[in-house]
Amino acid sequence: MAALITGIHHITALASDPQKNIDFYTGVLGLRLVKKTINFDAPDVYHFYFGDEVGSPGTILTFFPFKGARRGQKGVGETTFTAFSVPEGSLDFWKKRINSFGFPVSDIQERFGESFIRFEDHDGTGLELVASIGDERTGWNQGELDGDRAIKGFHSATLNLRAKDLTEELLLEQMDYQLIGEENGRYRYGTAGKAGDLLDIVLRQPDNRSMQSAGTVHHIAFRTADEQRQLEARQKLQEAGQMVTEVKDRNYFKSIYFREPGGVLFEVATDEPGFAIDETVEELGTTLRLPEWAEPNRVEIEKKLPSVSLNSQTP
Numbered sequence: 208m209a210a211l212i213t214g215i216h217h218i219t220a221l222a223s224d225p226q227k228n229i230d231f232y233t234g235v236l237g238l239r240l241v242k243k244t245i246n247f248d249a250p251d252v253y254h255f256y257f258g259d260e261v262g263s264p265g266t267i268l269t270f271f272p273f274k275g276a277r278r279g280q281k282g283v284g285e286t287t288f289t290a291f292s293v294p295e296g297s298l299d300f301w302k303k304r305i306n307s308f309g310f311p312v313s314d315i316q317e318r319f320g321e322s323f324i325r326f327e328d329h330d331g332t333g334l335e336l337v338a339s340i341g342d343e344r345t346g347w348n349q350g351e352l353d354g355d356r357a358i359k360g361f362h363s364a365t366l367n368l369r370a371k372d373l374t375e376e377l378l379l380e381q382m383d384y385q386l387i388g389e390e391n392g393r394y395r396y397g398t399a400g401k402a403g404d405l406l407d408i409v410l411r412q413p414d415n416r417s418m419q420s421a422g423t424v425h426h427i428a429f430r431t432a433d434e435q436r437q438l439e440a441r442q443k444l445q446e447a448g449q450m451v452t453e454v455k456d457r458n459y460f461k462s463i464y465f466r467e468p469g470g471v472l473f474e475v476a477t478d479e480p481g482f483a484i485d486e487t488v489e490e491l492g493t494t495l496r497l498p499e500w501a502e503p504n505r506v507e508i509e510k511k512l513p514s515v516s517l518n519s520q521t522p
Contacts, residue, residue: 210383211440214397214404215361216430216460216476217256217267218289221279222330223421225253225272225515231328232257232268233517235308236291237352240492240517241482246271247457250501251511259347259360262459262482262491264430265403266346266360271425274513278331282417283369284470286424287409289332290323292339292362292402294355298324301336301356319390331422337362339402363395363405364427366471367417371408373468378406381447382429382440426464428474434461440475458498459484493517 222228232238232255241262246252252273258266268289281287293301298315302324305312312326323337339362346357368374371394378384384396384406392412398404417423431437437454441463444451451465460476467473485496495512497505 279420279423290335368469426472
C-alpha cells in the first residue's frame, strides 16, 4: 500500500517585524518569497511563504509576522529547530555569509554522518543548514547563491518532547514513518530516509517550558499527495484516537490539524494545487494575494497591513 504521508510539506513559525522577516529569508538565506497573503484566521496579519522557485512541498518555511510581537522561548512541546539541506562543501561559505550579516553561527558539527551549522534569525527562530549527502533538488538559484550553494529545501525538523513513546507510536503506526536510528539521545525518523522527510526527537533540550511567540514554530505540516489520501489519513488518525479537525481550504493546499501526544501541533497538507493557481511562476510573491472570501475587503485589509518591499535586502 502506498504511503499516505510522505515527509514534511511546510513549517510555519511566528515572527515580529514583517520587513525584517522578508529581508532575512530572501536576502540572507536566498529563499524565494513565493506567496504574500494573509493569515486566514487573522486577516490583519500577513502570511509569507518562502521556498524554492515554485514553492515545492518540502521547501516551504512560512511565517505569521505579528508586528511588535515579543520574543518567544524554545522549550518542551515544540519544534525547536528547522534544518535546511545545502550542497556538500558549502558550509564554510554559509558560515561566513551568515556572520557577515551580523548573525552568530556555530562551528561546523556532525550528526548522523552529515555536517551542519546552527544559528538563529533576528527573532530567535532556530535554524540549521545541513550539508546533505545525495540531495538532488536544485533549490532557488540566484546570484552568488547558485547550484553549488543554494538551499535545496528542508532536511529535517527537531521536536523537543518530555517523552517520546506515544509520539513515536503515532509516527510509526499512523503516519508512515520508520525509526532510522539514535545518536547521542537524538532519535531520527523518516518516510524514505532522505532529506525533506526526516523528523528528529530530542528529550528536554532545553528543559524549560516553551512560550509561543516571535521566533517559535506554530506548527509542522506533513505531505500527502491529494485530497483522497488526506481523507484516508484523517480516518486512520481518528481511528487511533486523534482529535483531528475537519478539512480546511488554505487555497494552495487542503489541511487537517491535530496535536501529537507531546503537544506539538501537526498538520497534514495536500501537495495539490500549489502556488501557481493565482499567479504565474514568474510573478510568485510579488503582489498581495487574497482568498476569494477576503477580496471584497481588500481595501480595508491593505490599510491594516504594514508596507513591505522585496527590494530591502538588509536584515
